[in-house]
Amino acid sequence: MLSSFKKRRDIEDTIVISLEAAHTHTAAHRENWRLGEEKTWNLDQNHGQILFTFADGMQALAPVQIIGTLNPEDEMFTWAWRHPTVLAALQKNALRVKAFGKQHRAGELIKKSVACTEQRAWEYTALAMHLNTDHGVYRAKANNGTLVFMNFGEVLLTHLNPAKLRANA
Template structure:
């Protein structure tokens, strides 16, 4: 283990998320799922940052018809992955529009958003089952983390599109270094 610590640097482990007791109510179970999803996304984001430079000024483009997202990092590497749109946050009016009923999102790339809607229906969470709601960027990340967790996605990304922020999950990445011989 000391070898791995020296190779990757020793970091503090996040506090474990406690399982609710059987007698706890359904709200506690839902809270634990949200906490777990957030912690999971944080770890996946840290891994992507370290492995291929997510968040280091990369450019990105999503092709919703093809269902793919492409990042180009500072080294010129092309990172491609399948993409799903969870929803969009309109920064002008503070509203969230779910990907599962978004006029600009083809049905095949809204499946992860649909998982969140189904989870919301199962647990009586109106914010997850109402097409358009008031929200902020923190809410968008919460929704993306939950989608990432429910779908077993590799990570989530938020990109600007005019006055909107598009929250997406992505699947297994492939990395190509066009500068490699």
């Protein structure tokens, strides 16, 4: 009994560390390239990239991994590795969480779908970022209202209007 409690505690401690890292990364992204102020976002599964576009013409492009989706109506989180619309190449981070879950015998990390709050979905996403040493977390709303939770890697910034970029330098 004590051993399963310790494993659970280890998982929760890792999630706390992961959330702290996600908050730190998010704060840096907000300061450096205004994450959260994007006008649009576009997920390209075929190329494994997410593109954020801003009103001033700036774009931020990064490799992306899908961790899972949350249906807000029934609060069911489906892991990317089980989701029928997520390409295999974008499931790697979620699969790493699944392996971590197997190692620690954590049912919620290895079940296809799990009932959870949006906060817990963020925690899963932060854990995936931490285990995979990625650079950020992001949540987007799909057209049908489903929330898509993602990790992204190193961000490349470009600007569509070079004259505007020079004027701001």
